[in-house]
Amino acid sequence: MERLLCGVDIGGTKLSAALFRSNGTMVAKETTKEHVGKEPGEVLRVIAGLVRGLLDSESLGLGDIEGVGVGITGHVLGREGLIITTSNFKIPFLRYPFVEKLGALLPGTRVLLDNDANVQALGESMYGAGRGYGSMVFITVSTGVGAGIVLGGKLLRGHNGTAGEIGHTVIDMRSTHKCTCGNYGCAMALSSGLFLPELYAEKLRAGMSSRIDIDEKDVGSMCGELLAQGVSCGDLISIEIMNDSADVIGTLAFNVFQFLDPDLVVLGGGLLNLGDAYVKRIRSRFLDLSKDMMLEEMEIKTSELGADSGLLGAASLLRE
Amino acid sequence: MERLLCGVDIGGTKLSAALFRSNGTMVAKETTKEHVGKEPGEVLRVIAGLVRGLLDSESLGLGDIEGVGVGITGHVLGREGLIITTSNFKIPFLRYPFVEKLGALLPGTRVLLDNDANVQALGESMYGAGRGYGSMVFITVSTGVGAGIVLGGKLLRGHNGTAGEIGHTVIDMRSTHKCTCGNYGCAMALSSGLFLPELYAEKLRAGMSSRIDIDEKDVGSMCGELLAQGVSCGDLISIEIMNDSADVIGTLAFNVFQFLDPDLVVLGGGLLNLGDAYVKRIRSRFLDLSKDMMLEEMEIKTSELGADSGLLGAASLLRE
Numbered sequence: 101m102e103r104l105l106c107g108v109d110i111g112g113t114k115l116s117a118a119l120f121r122s123n124g125t126m127v128a129k130e131t132t133k134e135h136v137g138k139e140p141g142e143v144l145r146v147i148a149g150l151v152r153g154l155l156d157s158e159s160l161g162l163g164d165i166e167g168v169g170v171g172i173t174g175h176v177l178g179r180e181g182l183i184i185t186t187s188n189f190k191i192p193f194l195r196y197p198f199v200e201k202l203g204a205l206l207p208g209t210r211v212l213l214d215n216d217a218n219v220q221a222l223g224e225s226m227y228g229a230g231r232g233y234g235s236m237v238f239i240t241v242s243t244g245v246g247a248g249i250v251l252g253g254k255l256l257r258g259h260n261g262t263a264g265e266i267g268h269t270v271i272d273m274r275s276t277h278k279c280t281c282g283n284y285g286c287a288m289a290l291s292s293g294l295f296l297p298e299l300y301a302e303k304l305r306a307g308m309s310s311r312i313d314i315d316e317k318d319v320g321s322m323c324g325e326l327l328a329q330g331v332s333c334g335d336l337i338s339i340e341i342m343n344d345s346a347d348v349i350g351t352l353a354f355n356v357f358q359f360l361d362p363d364l365v366v367l368g369g370g371l372l373n374l375g376d377a378y379v380k381r382i383r384s385r386f387l388d389l390s391k392d393m394m395l396e397e398m399e400i401k402t403s404e405l406g407a408d409s410g411l412l413g414a415a416s417l418l419r420e
Numbered sequence: 421m422e423r424l425l426c427g428v429d430i431g432g433t434k435l436s437a438a439l440f441r442s443n444g445t446m447v448a449k450e451t452t453k454e455h456v457g458k459e460p461g462e463v464l465r466v467i468a469g470l471v472r473g474l475l476d477s478e479s480l481g482l483g484d485i486e487g488v489g490v491g492i493t494g495h496v497l498g499r500e501g502l503i504i505t506t507s508n509f510k511i512p513f514l515r516y517p518f519v520e521k522l523g524a525l526l527p528g529t530r531v532l533l534d535n536d537a538n539v540q541a542l543g544e545s546m547y548g549a550g551r552g553y554g555s556m557v558f559i560t561v562s563t564g565v566g567a568g569i570v571l572g573g574k575l576l577r578g579h580n581g582t583a584g585e586i587g588h589t590v591i592d593m594r595s596t597h598k599c600t601c602g603n604y605g606c607a608m609a610l611s612s613g614l615f616l617p618e619l620y621a622e623k624l625r626a627g628m629s630s631r632i633d634i635d636e637k638d639v640g641s642m643c644g645e646l647l648a649q650g651v652s653c654g655d656l657i658s659i660e661i662m663n664d665s666a667d668v669i670g671t672l673a674f675n676v677f678q679f680l681d682p683d684l685v686v687l688g689g690g691l692l693n694l695g696d697a698y699v700k701r702i703r704s705r706f707l708d709l710s711k712d713m714m715l716e717e718m719e720i721k722t723s724e725l726g727a728d729s730g731l732l733g734a735a736s737l738l739r740e
Binding site for chain 1: 495497504554555569571576577578579580581582583584585586588589590591592593594601602603667668671674675677678679680681682683709711713714715716718
């Protein structure tokens with residue numbers, strides 16, 4: 101029988117594992133929150149337990165899987181199996197030999213690791229919108245902006261493991277918007293979920309009025325869902341923020357074209373729930389900038405893997 | 421005897437060919453201006469004549485070279501051997517099957533083609549500052565800003581052959597400086613030789629006074645050499661322009677890090693003649709932006725190949 105692929109997605113609040121056939125079909129999935137607030141060693145035991153439980157539930161053993169692929173938010177050195185930092189959430193992995201340690205808990209099992217944007221990119225390239233394309237850049241617009249670069253079926257990881265961190269490229273040098281990285285004018289600081297409260301507050305301060313009863317006091321609650329509501333009920337601030345974000349992501353897609361000239365850009369992440377108007381404006385900004393510079397137009401598609409892209413992406417590391 | 425490598429560098433005003441040993445040592449070189457103003461077919465005959473003359477002068481024949489590598493300014497599809505446009509200078513190559521046509525004039529000889537930034541990058545990677553590095557981005561700051569990306573010894577060319585055109589990435593979205601590509605705020609429009617007159621004029625209009633007797637009338641003469649003179653005699657406008665350009669190139673190097681995380685960035689091109697102060701400020705801007713984001717610092721070096729980098733780079737296509 102064909103061996104299955106196991107994918108693990110470690111998030112700040114949710115830890116999931118799933119089994120897939122090599123064609124990408126999901127066989128089984130388990131989710132837990134047991135890892136929250138635990139020390140690294142305990143988190144690893146939770147992961148190993150989750151994987152073993154998942155196999156048990158299908159009457160399978162470690163010998164029935166090709167290995168375990170893991171995706172995690174943070175700075176990861178995939179080739180070395182090392183987590184450098186996971187500052188974006190609260191599990192204190194720091195220069196942590198993740199692959200070695202998890203491997204010890206799952207003897208004889210191949211363990212692979214990469215960051216969440218990279219694994220989503222790889223998954224999308226193998227099983228989603230990127231199938232059949234030679235080169236693809238996956239851009240996720242979510243809490244932050246991340247990306248993964250797939251060239252000839254392989255992830256471009258870079259010297260420090262940080263290739264594709266294009267959310268932190270500077271596209272507005274003189275911006276007053278400060279990013280979490282400490283710089284100003286990063287694409288991420290001008291377009292992503294984390295900065296929606298600040299972007300909304302700025303419009304309020306400029307004298308615009310909210311149609312969804314958000315004022316400076318409760319602007320902290322502004323998020324992708326609320327922005328989508330604002331857009332749908334004609335709140336001008338929400339519409340402007342959506343358009344500004346789309347212009348930034350469209351400009352970023354243009355910079356991707358100038359840097360890498362890939363066959364395809366795939367857009368994913370929660371802010372795409374803003375819908376067609378958002379994606380249409382991203383494409384239109386991209387085309388305005390690229391004009392006649394392309395011999396053949398770079399395609400911009402949206403993610404096809406949806407909610408389980410992190411799990412399938414992690415599993416796809418085993419097939420890279 | 422070891423076969424030699426032949427490199428050809430086609431510029432708007434100068435056409436050069438040279439023979440190299442496989443270790444990069446130059447054996448002979450010829451330059452002509454005969455091609456200026458000629459039709460493509462005639463330009464090709466000039467190139468073939470130059471190569472044959474060069475071989476004759478060394479009592480060699482076509483069988484004594486591994487082939488001919490050619491570098492040209494413009495949009496090139498290297499793999500297809502096709503020149504798409506050469507709008508930056510006056511030879512009207514347009515969707516021109518260059519490799520096929522030159523090959524017909526040099527029977528039995530392997531002919532390879534790529535654009536000038538790409539060949540310089542490859543040359544630098546094989547014979548210059550990039551030797552021994554796994555991945556390298558070469559950035560040339562000259563009339564314009566170009567780049568070539570070398571990953572694992574191979575040029576990244578992209579779908580349209582335009583990968584590495586990072587001079588046209590937008591880094592100042594709200595800029596009023598228009599680039600030759602029609603967009604605003606491209607790195608190139610804020611830093612390169614072609615835009616020095618405009619940048620100088622802007623400072624004059626802002627009320628700064630020139631110490632090198634440049635006024636709005638003759639600001640068109642502003643060029644890299646004049647800027648260097650201005651800097652060396654303490655002209656504040658020249659110093660500000662140099663610093664602004666360095667800040668843009670340093671920011672671009674940071675974006676290169678976030679995109680590709682290469683082992684090394686190599687800087688080349690005429691504006692580097694501004695000297696140590698310029699390069700130092702580029703490095704310092706890069707380090708200010710990258711702070712603690714690098715596990716290991718990305719090196720920034722300057723080109724080691726100098727004036728003949730285009731020729732040696734073109735020849736290095738034969739060894740890619």
